[in-house]
Amino acid sequence: MEEKKGFFKGLLKRFTGGDDVVPPTPQNIPEVSLPSPPPTPPLMVNPPVTREEPVQPEEEKKTGLFTKLFGGSDDEAAETTEKKPGFFERLKRGLSKTSESLVGRIDALLLGKKKIDADTLEELEEILITADMGVPATVDLIRTLEQKLKRNELQDGEMLKKTLKEELITRLSHERQPLDTSRAAPFVILVIGVNGVGKTTTIGKLACKFRAEGKSVILAAGDTFRAAASEQLVIWGERVGVDVIRGKDGSDPSAVVFDACKAAVARKSDILLVDTAGRLHTKINLMEELKKIRRIINREIPGAPHETMLILDAATGQNAVNQARIFKEAAEVTGIVLTKLDGTAKGGVVVAIRREFDIPIRYIGIGESVEDLRPFDAVEFVEALF
Secondary structure, three states, rough: HHHHHHHHHHHHHHOOOOOOOOOOOOOOOOOOOOOOOOOOOOOOOOOOOOOOOOOOOHHHHOHHHHHHHHHOOHHHHHHHHHOOOOOOHHHHOOHHHHHHHHHHHHHHHHOOOOOOOOOHHHEEEEEEEHHHOOHHHHHHHHHHHHHHHHHHOOOOOOHHHHHHHHHHHHOOOOOOOOOOOOHHEEEEEEOOOOOOOOOHHHHHHHHOOOOOOHOEEEEEEEOOOOOHHHHHHHHHHHHOOOEOOOOOOOOOHHHHHHHHHHHHHHOOOOOOEEEEEOOHHHHHHHHHHHHHHHHHHHHOOOOOHHHHHHHHEEEHHHHHHHHHHHHHHHHHHOOOEEEEEOOOOOOOOOHHHHOOOOEEEEEOOOOOOOOEEEEEHHHHHHHHHH
């Protein structure tokens, strides 16, 4: 047994190349210093919240009215506002077709002309009429230019363009006070116009604007003969966060308006927007219906409607002038909204309407978004056009 032990000892020495190997025991194991473990963090009652997992209440505090109306965050809204072009740039883009049709042809007419004469004004008259400014407005404008030509005030093309801009601004400006919704509560706006001009969409955009100003709004779906109109108004109401008073399809619109007036008074709303039907093919019945609606509104809210807003499609040109004439006779129109100016080369109809009717143009529409429905400003409009 001793020999075997020696044999194995020798064999182990050959492999290890050292002296006798002492088998490890608890007494001879060397102490190895290990790195100390990291300290255990103290238990926190309210641990810090990482950015990846924001606390919902804090986000809700940051949510503003823009978010509630249009979705997204206020920061996103601010970034979107910064990225979007200003209204004047959007106005220039919206009026680009009219500008090409009107100002582009005027520039071509005046190109190379060193002197303005009667023939130049005659050609200018044709350009203005074809831009849907209307014969009365164009004739009046050309006569003014002829008087200035006789006084040698139109020496060249630049002076003619400058004078033309000044005369257009003068004719488009209005001395009446702007729309003031604070002079009555509820302030009732009766919205009228034929089908297809953008009545319901305009009402929705106006509701957005009034809500953004902190006003409470109620919508009345008075167009009961067109199911799509009521449904579209309900969608706008849900999006904006306002109540919509509606009846069954085909029901009496006067009854809907009556209920809406009662609701606006009971809830102390700031604004009541009333949609109406626009069936031009039954003109007599339509006008009688509008008169009945006006009587009911005035009976329930004395002095109302405070504004009767006529919606016109600028793309229809002179047809818009005819519509304004018909509605003014029956509905006591106090303000006009011109929609779809971005899709037409007939933007000159603004001048025709302003010339023929002593009615202020309240808003113009130059696009699909809410921001593209803006109060009309004569100086801004003409500057963007030229």
